[in-house]
Amino acid sequence: MRSQIRGGRHLSPATVRAYESDISAVLGWCSDRGLDPALRELDARRVFSYCLELRRQGRSAATIRRRLTALRAAFEAGVSADRAASTAELFDIEKRVLRDPSHQTGVLVLSDDPITRAGLRVVLTDTGALCWSDSVASLDPATMTVWDYILVWVSTPVGIDRFSAITQFTRIHSVLTTSVPVVAVYTGSLHPVVRLRLAEAGFRYAIPHDWLSAHLGQLSGLLSAAELPARFHLETAFALRQQLDLLLGGALAPFLDEAMSLPPEAWTDSSPQEHLPLSRHGVRRLRRIAHELAGIPAPDFGKYSAAVRRAPEWPEWVTVRTLVRSALGIDADR
Structure with missing residues (x-):
């Protein structure tokens, strides 16, 4: 490491030792987060996250500047791979x-x-936040807990799902801690089923884009003071399931994964069930999964007479289809 940092330059022994100490501290940070302990995975967003954590620890500007200088020396000397942050x-x-x-x-x-x-990054930075922006697909579990807030634009259509960003967040929910509030920003309106998707994915707030546009200059201050209006606090998944008359033990995400594996026409086409590209077996299977995974209840037994018709064990297809369409936002603009 020492010879690489020198890289043919005339650096004093004290400077080299200082660089080595700083690089060692960065390597320790990488190791604590399961990153390659050789700087090969230290791209720009992770360097920014590291500096943010130093700020939170109360480190001085001189310390942060020296760590970045040491990283520049290491990167310029070829210690890291090509994907590392550039000078x-x-x-x-x-x-x-x-x-x-x-x-x-x-x-x-x-x-x-x-x-x-x-x-959003420019506005938040100009109004007092330390802000980084990235695509939803670039979620980095290694640095998620560094942030005070995660602001996600959830109105991101992929295929027939208008809220695909929620699915991506659901898949990493296990690495999030309750100390990191996740804020959903959306356009239009949110059906209660979509709010349930958000709650189960770990989101804590849901802010409409119209309100955000009118209050952008205040957003950083509201986040810093933890004073987002109470009306934007998401209900708990428990409360939303009660509101939707769903069983309390279910989860939407695995059920929606199954639903999305079917042809899109199953959800977008308004034709009767028998005209959809689905087999009877496929419909029965999804009704069963809707009950077992999502917690959609079977119809009330009291509505059926055992002498005339056996009460169904699983929810009816129209109920399943309505919930899926609502969850994916298919009916949002109608």
């Missing part, structure tokens, strides 16, 4: 992180729309 990115991170000592709140903005995420 230009490191200078940009230094400028942003040390821009204003009063900026303390770390906000990660996630959106698959580059214009949306860039705009």
Whole structure:
């Protein structure tokens, strides 16, 4: 490491020792998060996250600047792989992180729309947040808990699902801690079933885009003071399941994964069941899964006479189909 850091440059022994100490501290941070302990996975977003954590620990601007200088020396000497942060990115991170000592709140903005995420990052940075933006697909479990808030643009259509970002978040929910509030930003309105998807994925707030647009200048301050309006707090999954008359022990995500494996026409076509590209066996299977996984109850036994018709064990197809359409936002604009 020492010879690589020197890289043919005339550095004093004291400078080399300082660089080695700083690099050792960064390597320890990487190791604690399960990252490659050789800087090979230390891209720009992770360097920014590391600097944010140093700020939160109360480290001085001089310490942060020295760590970044050591990283530049290591990267320029070829210690890391090509995917590591570039010299230009490191200078940009230094400028942003040390821009204003009063900026303390770390906000990660996630959106698959580059214009949306860039705009939110600029506004949040200009109004007092330490902000990084990325695509939803670039969620980084290794650094999720560094942030004070994670702001996700959830109105991200992929296929027939208008809220595909929720699915991606559900898959990493296990690495999130309750100390990291996740804020959903959406367009239009949210059906209670979509709110349940959010709650089960670990989201804590849901803010409409119209309100956000009118209060962008105040958003950073509201986040810093933990004063988002109470009406944007998501209900608990328990409360939403009660509201929707669903069984309390279910989960929407695994059921929706099964539903999305069927042809899209099963959910978008308004034709009767017998005209859909589904077999009777497929329909029965999904009704059973809807009951066992999602917690959609079977019809009330009191509505059936055992002498005339046996009460169904699983929810009816129309009930299953309605819930799926609501969860995917298919009916949102109708």
